[in-house]
Amino acid sequence: MWKLVLYPNKANANLYIAAAFVLFLYFTGTLSAMAILFAYFLETIIIGLFMVIKMCFITIYSHENKGSNIGKIFFFCVHYGGFVAIQSIFAFTFLEVDKTDGIVNGFNILENYRYVLQLENIWLLLGFTILSHFYTLTTVFINEKRYKQITTFEIMVAPYIRIIVQQFVVILAGFFMFWSSATAAVLLLVFIRTFVDCCIIAIKDDSPLLEWLVKQKRPPEITEEVFRKQLKNLTE
Numbered sequence: 001m002w003k004l005v006l007y008p009n010k011a012n013a014n015l016y017i018a019a020a021f022v023l024f025l026y027f028t029g030t031l032s033a034m035a036i037l038f039a040y041f042l043e044t045i046i047i048g049l050f051m052v053i054k055m056c057f058i059t060i061y062s063h064e065n066k067g068s069n070i071g072k073i074f075f076f077c078v079h080y081g082g083f084v085a086i087q088s089i090f091a092f093t094f095l096e097v098d099k100t101d102g103i104v105n106g107f108n109i110l111e112n113y114r115y116v117l118q119l120e121n122i123w124l125l126l127g128f129t130i131l132s133h134f135y136t137l138t139t140v141f142i143n144e145k146r147y148k149q150i151t152t153f154e155i156m157v158a159p160y161i162r163i164i165v166q167q168f169v170v171i172l173a174g175f176f177m178f179w180s181s182a183t184a185a186v187l188l189l190v191f192i193r194t195f196v197d198c199c200i201i202a203i204k205d206d207s208p209l210l211e212w213l214v215k216q217k218r219p220p221e222i223t224e225e226v227f228r229k230q231l232k233n234l235t236e
Contacts, residue, residue, distance in 0.1 A: 005202040005209055012198050014132055019194045021128060026186050031121050033182035038116045039125040040189060041091060041170050046126075047159050048080045050133045054155055054236065057147040069152045076156045083160070085109060087167055094171075141236070150233055158236040165196055200235045 008016050025031040031039075052073060059069040093106030103112055116122070141147060169192045202209040210231060218227040 004207075006195070006198050011204075012201050014135060015194050015197050015201070018128065018132055019190050022125065022190050023186070025121070025124065026183075031125060032119065033186050035119040035122040036125065036186055036189065037170060038119065039122055039129065040166065040193065042116070042126060043129050044084055044087065044163050044167065046129055046133060047163065048077075048084065050137055051080075051155065051159050051236075052077065053137065054141055054147065055152050057142070058150065058152050058155065061147050062151070064151060072152045072156060080159070083163075088112070091171070146236070150236065154233045155236050158234050161234055162196075162200065166193065169193060169196075203231055203235045 022031075022036060026033065026036060055069070055073045055076065058064070059066055059073065062069075088109050089106055092103055092109070092112045095103040095106070103115065106112070169189060172188065199209065203213070204210065210228065213231055214224050214228050218224060222230075
């Protein structure tokens with residue numbers, strides 16, 4: 001099963017290209033470990049913005065109550081924004097304690113982000129990340145008309161699990177970078193992130209991973225069909 005999940009194919013090819021691109025930028029000295037770490041951290045915001053775009057598509061093209069959906073979009077923006085702000089304070093406070101240049105107050109979020117966005121060549125990776133999410137939006141969500149198969153409520157909870165996993169990996173890589181090896185931190189970050197994203201992409205109709213999760217992890221009070229749909233929704 002894991003061979004099918006991790007073996008390069010049309011669905012996950014962009015993930016391996018992205019991983020190779022990041023490693024190329026790092027080992028050629030174009031990007032620092034700090035820039036890579038924060039580029040992955042900033043992807044949290046990028047994911048949130050694309051999630052709002054998806055919710056807008058659902059609002060426009062679905063038969064749901066548009067007024068209710070607009071309220072859900074507003075709630076998501078406030079809640080997700082608070083979620084990101086708390087994580088940002090935690091990360092910047094950690095850097096403040098570590099006496100990282102440019103970070104003097106962990107609670108000064110805007111000033112800290114201004115510093116991060118000025119890291120050398122970080123926009124190369126951020127731009128690539130935005131293009132990658134745009135590619136997925138157009139080829140999967142729009143072309144496959146996913147906006148007609150999912151509700152705003154179902155999609156608004158989708159990014160949280162992925163973000164929690166991603167931020168855990170970023171924090172773990174941060175510990176490696178500051179107390180051990182920057183190269184080890186970059187490799188850990190790239191490899192674990194690629195593995196997680198390959199698993200997410202592999203959760204699709206009739207895939208071995210999806211069926212294994214349904215058989216092994218389904219709560220007894222939930223039907224297979226419902227649990228299968230919930231898992232697919234989490235991959236948006």
